[in-house]
Amino acid sequence: MPHRRDQRCSLFWFRRDLRLADNPALVAAAAEGPVAGVFVLDPSLWGPAGDNRRAFLAASLRSLDASMGGGLIVVSGDPTVELPRLVESFGAAVVHAPEDFGPYGRRRDDAVAKALADVGAQLRRVDSPYAVKPGSVLTGGGTSYKVFTPFFRSWTKHGWAEPLPAAEVDWVEPPTASSGVAAAIPEVQVTIPLPDAGEDAAWELAEAFLRERVGAYDDARDRPGIPGTSQLSPYLKWGTLHPRQLLDRLGSSPGEETFRSELCWREFYAEVLSVRPDSARQAYVDKMAGMEIDEGPVADERFAAWVDGRTGYPMVDAGMRQLAGEGWMHNRVRMIVASFLVKDLHIDWTRGARLFMDRLVDGDLASNSHGWQWVAGTGTDASPYFRIFNPVGQSKKFDPDGVYLRRWIPEIAHLPDRSIHAPWTEKTGAPAGYPPPIVDHDEERRESLDRYEQHKQDWA
Ligand SMILES: Cc1cc2nc3c(=O)[nH]c(=O)nc-3n(C[C@H](O)[C@H](O)[C@H](O)COP(=O)(O)OP(=O)(O)OC[C@H]3O[C@@H](n4cnc5c(N)ncnc54)[C@H](O)[C@@H]3O)c2cc1C
Structure with missing residues (x-):
């Protein structure tokens, strides 16, 4: 009371x-x-x-x-x-x-x-909001880690406190609205179905994941067509769940080990951002700043096609439609759509990161900016700039039977598995209502590599 x-x-x-x-x-x-x-x-x-x-x-x-x-x-x-x-x-x-x-x-x-x-x-x-407070895990030289794997090792060794039971709190009565102190919690209308909010809902999801899915997480987490991940990110974002509470429940199966390391990525990025607050919006690796990017009307049109899920690359479009439809996107697909924006459309990663922050229910500055930088090749542990995701190859590998594609792109749902990942390869071309590819991936890949070579010469 x-x-x-x-x-x-x-x-x-x-x-x-x-x-x-x-x-x-x-x-x-x-x-x-x-x-x-x-x-x-x-x-x-x-x-x-x-x-x-x-x-x-x-x-x-x-x-x-x-x-x-x-x-x-x-x-x-x-x-x-x-x-x-x-x-x-x-x-x-x-x-x-x-x-x-x-x-x-x-x-x-x-x-x-x-x-x-x-x-x-x-x-x-x-x-x-972290199992290990930023600044607690340092290299032998007393500096902050810049690479994930050694951070993960030290973080695991450091360990975390056991979760506490719910506090017994004697809550003070809120002032009445007429006192001029209180404001109502605003009503916000959205078109997406939001996840259920609150601790009970978070735990229901967490328990189901820990009981039924964490065992297979190791393999299933990369398959956007199946519910292989926990979908707990919105609750972790707002601290409805603390990572300590999840870590406490993990054993040592391969699935649990991998899940633990994914929770650590969140902690690593928080650590990095706390040391380099500028990396929220600028290249973490200084020499990667200033890569040539596309701007202007053509870039704007391509950006709009990417946002709306009409690039003609099904895996990219399915991801962007999932973002619009659910305010959430599968991690593997976040990487694919981000790579496409940066390396196929040559658009600055910060533009994509802003769009993500606008739409994601789990939008978190540290994980988002550094997730983008990882893909763009400008961040910590960056996948090297020259490793460019092939949107068709990724689609075939991680959604081989097209379950995810069919869910989000009804226009191509009737296509056979052989062509659903690249509808323009059908004899009759891309089906009516679905666009042909807005760019040619092989050409844009070469263009990206050329720009990278040029940039390397500029900074040498
Ligand atoms: C371009 C890009 C942008 C991203 N933006 C965000 C963001 O704004 N907010 C956000 O929470 N995550 C972000 N991520 C990380 C990751 O995609 C999401 O955390 C994950 O998809 C959430 O789904 P889940 O809860 O089912 O994850 P699970 O696979 O079940 O993982 C459990 C938890 O571990 C953490 N986690 C997992 N992978 C990562 C990762 N790569 N980086 C940081 N934390 C991770 C999350 O808290 C997640 O909820 C981004 C990744 C990329 C590539």
């Missing part, structure tokens, strides 16, 4: 940790007495997030509020203004929150800490 408002309490500031279980910062807050649970709808983050992510966040907040017995306080505005105001209105001295390592989050938290100090209060940062 929500607590009365006249007792001295602390604040818990929810951000990317929308859960009650395994929340050490919340446990720390609860140990000090009644807690006012707050979420600040910050226009700097709410504004640029696309509708899909906003809608899922709003649903996650509603679910969190319900699990708190209606105790979530939502305010809208600049956290450096809103939090000191709330602290004063509740007579609190401490705001608890897990630490944020993103470029904006870090700046914001430092500014909030200062604003709180000005009113005699304190921001206490405990824990993080």
Whole structure:
């Protein structure tokens, strides 16, 4: 039951940790007495997030509020203004929150800490959205890792805490709307079917994955036609689940080992971004900056065809249609569509990354920017620039029976397996209603390699 408002309490500031279980910062807050649970709808983050992510966040907040017995306080505005105001209105001295390592989050938290100090209060940062807090795993020379595999080894050796049970919290009653402090959780209309929000929904999915699919994850995770992956990314993004809770449940089968390493990629990219905040939008490898890219009306038309899923390459189009239809895309296909944009259409990776951030329910700056940079050949562990994904070859290899293609491209669903990956190879050409390829992959591949050679000469 929500607590009365006249007792001295602390604040818990929810951000990317929308859960009650395994929340050490919340446990720390609860140990000090009644807690006012707050979420600040910050226009700097709410504004640029696309509708899909906003809608899922709003649903996650509603679910969190319900699990708190209606105790979530939502305010809208600049956290450096809103939090000191709330602290004063509740007579609190401490705001608890897990630490944020993103470029904006870090700046914001430092500014909030200062604003709180000005009113005699304190921001206490405990824990993080990661199993191993960025900055905890360093090379022998004390620097941050730049390559995944040695990071993974050290990360595994470092280990993580056991998950905690749900905190017993004495929630402080939210102020009434008439007090001018509270704002409603916004309603956001979207055209996609959102995943169910909240801890129970996350656990239902996680349990089913751990019970039925993690064993085969090693092979199945690359097959977009089957539900071989966990689809837990939106819950990890908002901290409805903490990676610790999943890691704790993993054994040592090949599927579980691979799943553990995929969770580590998320941690690795957070680590890299925390050390190089500029890499959210610029080449991580300096010498790869400034590769020749295409701009102008033709590039814009090609970009639009890519966005709309009408490039004439079925695997690329199926991926982009899945993104439009679900706000999510299979990892293998994210790599294929990203490679096509950068290396077949010669369009800057940041343009694709922005589109992804606008549409993905799981859009996460670190994983997205570095996923793109990996493909573009400008990031950590980058697949070398000259390794260019063949959209037809990838399609045949990972969706051999065309299940994924048929699901997303009804215009070609009737084609036999032999031609569905490259419909223009049918004697009668691509079927009516489905475009011929907008570019020739072999030609564009050569063009990319030429540009790369030229770039190498320029930087030599
Ligand atoms: C161009 C590109 C953009 C991407 N953008 C995002 C993004 O905005 N948000 C995001 O969460 N992931 C992103 N990824 C990584 C990956 O595609 C998704 O995490 C994954 O598809 C989510 O599906 P899942 O939960 O079923 O994954 P699973 O295969 O079940 O993996 C479990 C979890 O591990 C993490 N993970 C798996 N693969 C990666 C990876 N390559 N990099 C980082 N974390 C990983 C995710 O948290 C994921 O939920 C991107 C990858 C690429 C190539």
